[in-house]
Amino acid sequence: MDELINRVNWEKNGGIVPVIVQDTRGEVLTLAYMSREALRKTLETGYAHYYSRSQDRIRMKGEVSGNVQLVKEVRVDCDNDALLLIVEPKGPACHTGNYSCFYRKLGEPERIAEEIDYSLTILRELEELIKQRKEKLLDGSYTSKLFAEGKEKIYKKFGEEAIEVLVAEDRERIIYETADMLYHLLVLLAYNDISLGEVMTELRRRRK
Template sequence: MSDLNELIKQVNWEKSEIVPVIVQNVDGEVLTLAYMNEEALRKTLETGYAHYYSRSQKRIRMKGEVSGNVQKVKEIKIDCDSDALLLIVEQVGVACHTGNRSCFYRKLGEPEREVGGIDYSLTVLRELEEVIKQRKENPEEGSYTSKLFKEGKEKIYKKFGEEAVEVLVAEERKRIIYETADLLYHLLVLLAYNGISLGEVMKELRGRRR
């Protein structure tokens, strides 16, 4: 662990808490530009897979956590000022959310081109799961989620059952979608109440694949 800490300290975090990261495939192709903070670099070093800091979502995410297009890190280089990193990776699938191999797939002035974007549906659930977790650990006045946790197991389970019934009796397509969204939310609350993460459920489903 001390060796890991020493590696992380080599980056000049005093200049900026977030540093740019150029990501290059093992064949020399530049794939993308991302960002890391100390925690993202630590997770990358610990797991061997690229983790980045999302400035828009303000959280750490593993590259490919939703799409499966992970980046296995082969080497990490640091620039002369110690405030930028270069990751040499083995890219699984594509690197760009547009479905292109690299984020740098067009010349300046060329029109946008998508070849089939990545489905980030699971990201929405992960973000919702994180909000629910925060409301459980740090209750907020006026928060419906915090109110559910305060009222306890009976209320949480009852609401989940009610939402399940709402899905079953819904007839119109739009209504089914609406009620299913409610059901998923209350399912995440139920899981959080029991200290179960969505990732554990996904792991169980993955294990059932033949």
């Protein structure tokens, strides 16, 4: 595996390379990026892992949404500085809910698929921020303060927020308090080194 990974020219683009992703019928799904470790995880698991430049982390495609990409073939270009993944997608590739990120011609308006649900994406972004605040405490950060105060405070705050949901008197208040509860639940999970993806996996197992 190391020999295969080392064939890629990682140094040319600062340790990451562009990745064209297409399905087994030849339709281009998206353009992503990989680091050495992302390619390693892809080869080890058989599922596409990409490097997120905005979040500076490796993520498995569909780790929260379930829209994973089963990798059938990995190709490298003539200069060894770009990859092509041929995949079997389990759901949309695009964050808009469309099958491919290239669903429109230049100049056409963006189209959001009706079934798209951004909630899990928002939760995943919040989870990542909470993890960062845990690993590096930041002055003035409420999240960092919770981690500094420890388990008793974290568990107490989650319990308080859960009660606030139960006693909320109207629809708007329930929504507001539920948002607070979900945030504190993610803090509790992060304290125990449990990822949201693990919870989603358990829910998926129960559904089967």
